[in-house]
Amino acid sequence: MQIGELARLAGTSIKAVRYYEGLGLVAPQRLSNGYRDYSDHELRVVQEIRTLAEQGIAPARAAPFVECLATGHRHSDECPASLTAYRDSIAELDRLIASLTFRRLLLAERLEQGANRTFAKEPTVIDYSTTLPEDLPVPEDDGAAAHLPGLAMPALVLESSDGGQVDLARLGAGRSIIYLYPLTGVPGTDLPQGWDAIPGARGCSTEACDFRDHFAQLQAAGVERVHGFSSQEPVYQREVANRLRLPFTMLSDIGFQLAEALDLPTFAAPDHPRLYSRLTLVVSDGIIEHVFYPIFPPNTHAQQVLAWLEAQPAG
Known part of the structure; x- marks a missing residue:
């Protein structure tokens, strides 16, 4: 031709x-x-x-x-x-x-x-990285995480906010805290429409700040490592880790591999067909020891984890 x-x-x-x-x-x-x-x-x-x-x-x-x-x-x-x-x-x-x-x-x-x-x-504009709007809906326990305690963490290698990789099946000895959240907003960028009306959606930055502010106490209570965890791209994870000055790394699971491996709860929001529901895993020597789900309010959740650790000392 x-x-x-x-x-x-x-x-x-x-x-x-x-x-x-x-x-x-x-x-x-x-x-x-x-x-x-x-x-x-x-x-x-x-x-x-x-x-x-x-x-x-x-x-x-x-x-x-x-x-x-x-x-x-x-x-x-x-x-x-x-x-x-x-x-x-x-x-x-x-x-x-x-x-x-x-x-x-x-x-x-x-x-x-x-x-x-x-x-x-x-x-002054209210800073929702440290406070939460009033009258947020409280999430209800739908039993979607009841099957998790006792399961082994799957062999999934995910990119972390420090540029490295973390194998969830090889977190290391001792207790690890992995808190899953839907998404963090970028300053100056709107969150999904109706975000505050979705039970358990709002509060990702406040949760990260609470883990940051109580990181030393968590370590003193026997926690070896803390990881934030969402489906956002690594670049967003790096941005929030730097902006909030987090002393721990954030993991990125774009393909929802952990959700598929452990049958974790997720939800949808405008322009976001799938997001992780907020929950926290206490992993001990590769096995899920305890699950916090649902979580509310997120801005004091690290203190809730700390209280549980102090009541349940390792070993």
Whole structure:
């Protein structure tokens, strides 16, 4: 087929096809009259390049996927080099998101400083990282966590906010506290609509601050390690750990692997089809010793855990 027909079938422009040729991704045959002759393989390659571009992988980085198709694979991401390209693109996005989040925080701080110098200071906004709105609905115990005590933690390796990884089946000797929560908001960004009306949803930052403020007492009560835990991306976990100055790491379970392994309760909210319900696991030598569920109010939950530890000394 000629280049015009190829472009039409692939849903792109002739100029784009020429660009792909210049990158060495498309290599048509030449007819005796000198015209380029494109096969169904070139059509498949152009379609794949367009799909990758829509997903954030530029044509200049599409070579591993094109080479995978050329070796006879049905899908362009069935080769090790293609998977590496995916990982590199994700890592680059993580760096970009982290950089943009940091720049946003700096701009918001400068905005606040400039506004305070230029205009009369507005009434103080309530800081919900330390307080909670009044009249929040109290969650009820639906029995969704009753099966957990006595279960072994599954072998799941998750990324932590310090850039490392944590294997839930190898937390180490002694007691570990893992508190699961739905999500933390970023300053200046609205939470899901109707968030305060969902029982047990509000209060993730207050809960983290309470664990921060009682971290030393938890250690004195025999806790070896504390982890916050949600389905948010690692970049969000890093942001909240830095912003709240948490002395412990936050774990990210984007794919809800722990929920699937232990049949944990989850819920949905606007723009968030699935979130972890708030609960806390006391893990002793790899076995779930105790579960706090439901949790209310979250801003004093660490003190509730501390009281239980003092009443149930390890060993």
